[in-house]
Amino acid sequence: MTGRDPRPDTTGCGEALPILMRVARSIGVELDETKRQRFVTYCGLLRRVGRHTNLTAIRDPAGIMNRLFADSLTILLALPVDARRDNLLLVDVGAGAGIPGLPLKIACPAWHVTLIESTGKKARFIRRVADALILDNVTVLAERAEDAAREWLRDRADLCVSRAVAALPVLIELTAPFARPGGLMIFPKSGDIDAEIAAAGPAMKALGVALRGAVAIPSDLGLGVGHVLVVMEKRAATPREYPRRVGLARAEPIGSPRPRARRARQE
Numbered sequence: 345m346t347g348r349d350p351r352p353d354t355t356g357c358g359e360a361l362p363i364l365m366r367v368a369r370s371i372g373v374e375l376d377e378t379k380r381q382r383f384v385t386y387c388g389l390l391r392r393v394g395r396h397t398n399l400t401a402i403r404d405p406a407g408i409m410n411r412l413f414a415d416s417l418t419i420l421l422a423l424p425v426d427a428r429r430d431n432l433l434l435v436d437v438g439a440g441a442g443i444p445g446l447p448l449k450i451a452c453p454a455w456h457v458t459l460i461e462s463t464g465k466k467a468r469f470i471r472r473v474a475d476a477l478i479l480d481n482v483t484v485l486a487e488r489a490e491d492a493a494r495e496w497l498r499d500r501a502d503l504c505v506s507r508a509v510a511a512l513p514v515l516i517e518l519t520a521p522f523a524r525p526g527g528l529m530i531f532p533k534s535g536d537i538d539a540e541i542a543a544a545g546p547a548m549k550a551l552g553v554a555l556r557g558a559v560a561i562p563s564d565l566g567l568g569v570g571h572v573l574v575v576m577e578k579r580a581a582t583p584r585e586y587p588r589r590v591g592l593a594r595a596e597p598i599g600s601p602r603p604r605a606r607r608a609r610q611e
Contacts, residue, residue: 354384354391357387357391357405357409360387360405360406360408361380361409363409364409367410367414367567368417372420373451375451382479383450386442386446386450387413390403390441397465399466412441414565415567416443416446416447416448416507417451418565418567418571419444420451422575423528427503430455430502431454431455431456432455432503434449434503434504435458435460435501435503435505435522436448436505436506437506437508438460438461438462438506438508438518439459439460439466439484440507440508441466441469441470442470445457445458445505446459446473446474446479446482448505449482450479457482458482458483460487461486464486467484467485470484471484488590489518489519490587490588490593493518493582498521498522499522501522501523501527502527503523503529504530505530505531506519511544512533512544513544513597514597515531516547516576517547517586517597517598518587520551520553521586523578525581526579527578528576528577529576530576532573533558533571533573535570537574540574541558547597547598550583550598551582551598552580553576553579555576555577556576557575558573558575559572559573
């Protein structure tokens with residue numbers, strides 16, 4: 345990003361801020377002036393850097409405030425109110441442009457947040473935002489989740505989140521190794537939730553995870569219909585064999601039929 349204009353383009357971001365404020369008030373989140381300004385600056389950085397870097401398809405201020413920032417804060421609906429003030433450790437797996445980890449950090453400044461994003465340009469952007477917003481206790485790891493889960497974060501996080509587009513068996517294998525026993529994993533989802541949870545049974549058993557429930561996101565928040573937060577609890581330390589090698593969680597989700605070996609071509 346060197347050599348480019350570093351200033352955020354906040355055009356329209358301040359005007360769109362009431363969209364976020366309305367949702368925040370509805371879920372009991374207080375955004376003081378400092379937090380509001382941080383969201384405006386974050387919006388401006390997404391707009392500026394998004395002109396030359398593929399961070400997210402959402403680039404208009406209203407969409408950023410609604411579909412990125414407000415949607416991120418709904419994760420708090422699945423947590424006790426006291427958790428917002430605790431210094432818990434959050435791990436965001438597949439953080440992309442910092443969503444939902446950075447909006448949650450802005451709203452809950454006492455949290456320690458680690459964002460894992462394997463794409464270098466996106467990881468650099470997350471660091472840039474954290475620096476620009478003067479956010480402390482933010483760590484960015486530019487590596488694959490399967491590799492990071494073998495390091496110091498293993499079995500440590502109080503809360504793991506991921507907005508990655510993947511089925512629950514995949515998300516469980518990629519996030520559960522970070523959660524401590526008793527820690528939570530929260531996944532925003534929509535569609536046939538019951539079928540997806542049923543398919544995740546083998547992965548839950550293998551990783552020592554139990555379903556806590558699904559929290560519906562009220563449709564009157566304007567974030568869509570049929571959206572829920574699937575909440576799971578880690579019950580035991582991660583077995584040594586998980587996560588498997590990079591890419592295997594997606595290629596062969598736990599519990600899915602194993603692909604048949606190709607038969608040798610007969611001459």
